[in-house]
Amino acid sequence: MIIPDSTAPARTAGPPVTRFAPSPTGDVHLGNARTALFNLLLARRGGGRFLLRIEDTDTVRSRENYRERQLEDLRWLGLEWDAGPGREDERGPYRQSERTALYERYFDQLAAAGAVYPCFCSPLELEVSRKAQLASGRPPRYAGTCRELSAEQQAARRAQGISPTLRFRVPPGERVEFIDLVRGPQSALTDDIGDFIVRRADGAAAFFFSNAVDDACMGVTQVLRGEDHLANTPRQLLVLRSLGLAPPEYGHVSLLLDGAGAPLSKRHGAASVRDYRAQGYLASAILNHLFRLGHSTAEHGLLGLEEMARAFDPAHLGRAPAHFDESQLRGWQKEAVRHLTPDEARRWLRDVLPAGLDERPASAFLEAVLPNVELPADARAWVEVVFGGPPELDTAASGFIRDAGSGYFAAAVRGAEASGNDLRAIAGAIRTATGRKGAALYMPLRAALTGRAEGPELAPLLKAIPAGQVRERLARFA
């Protein structure tokens, strides 16, 4: 028997409904963020809705504070959901821990159809069985111990106080087929799938079940998710079919790898959105990099969410795993910093700007320095140079100053006193006194003012340095 192509029906006629469904067991990492982004984009480009659903059925691992952190990270990225936590609607609630009544109804329905059966096997028994199968070179699958238990046998086990799990009875000898949004036609044999648990002993719904049921009940039309779900999709299709629910279209994007080729999701710490945020990376830099990871587009510059939505094309999702590349991220970061408005820049750097700095000097500073800043740490160094005392000279700077001589700086001081912080005036005074031009004219100035041989353009930099400081820095070499 063949399960009809799940992509054909009229369900796809309306606007798309997509979702991101994290479980609150850790911080959002780059792989998750990309999945969320793709789903949001898919919805937006079709004028549809993007849902956020919290998959917190595992009460042991789920943590309230992770949930809050995840919401915060998503919001920080700008990935706002149309419905979900804090934005409930008639399809909710959007936390699986609050959907148990709904699950119960569907469990009953499955039971009535004979599609599930109680399983009394203990975790230990199951593990032993798995190991034995593996050892003898067979795939580890549920042995079917409780599959054909009689009512009496079931009653006996219950009498022993064993609370059973609920297993889905996978029909033998079928081929499950579906069309993957990114990988094309897929098929699997049900004989390769063991009976799986849809309800745990504690009564909680298991992933294969709750995830699929919720997608169907929430009207989700397309699911873009990690490739790790590809091989399990047939189970969800089976569950949905037994329930008479329409499955969404599934598309499986490849996993994100780190530079060493290891899956990002298996790493800890460094790959989380929070960490990059803490380092000072901008949301738009991260988004733009993720947008191109495993996805190709003709658009080249820094894109906003709207533009990404227009340019997003699921047909251009790659099948091969993509490597997250820090140097690419830095490239986007550079772009993102250049696109910052003055207000955004000030907010971005509020922790490194001197406390209580007025708006005018702050603007002057940012205008001068921002083109040379990638991360807040870079700006911090320039804060020192601009607002600190006379800077220490590095060797290159000392060389320029020695070469210029005291007459040069005497002229510079005169120029500064006459004009304030005007580069043209200062340079003019020096030129008149020394006849210097080009690098010979400007580099000693830069060296005396900043202590180094490279940095932002001098004219705006001069405007940013307090006037008294300019004279003082020049005068010490006169």
Next chain:
RNA sequence: GCUCCCUUCGUCUAGAGGCCUAGGACAUAGCCCUCUCAAGGCUGUAACACGGGUUCGAAUCCCGUAGGGAGCGCCA
């Protein structure tokens, strides 16, 4: 172990049998611009994992090999 997925420049990718002398972006190198750095402009280096087929013709189709990944959980 079994099943499934994947493999084009350093990285992300375009490519659906002739348009490929394999294109673009980022990174990188050189030059120009320039007070330096950055930006910008120009130019360059750089890839179809391997082996067999099929075909007049293959990056594109088939088979195999190698390598990577996933799934087979009372995790999601």
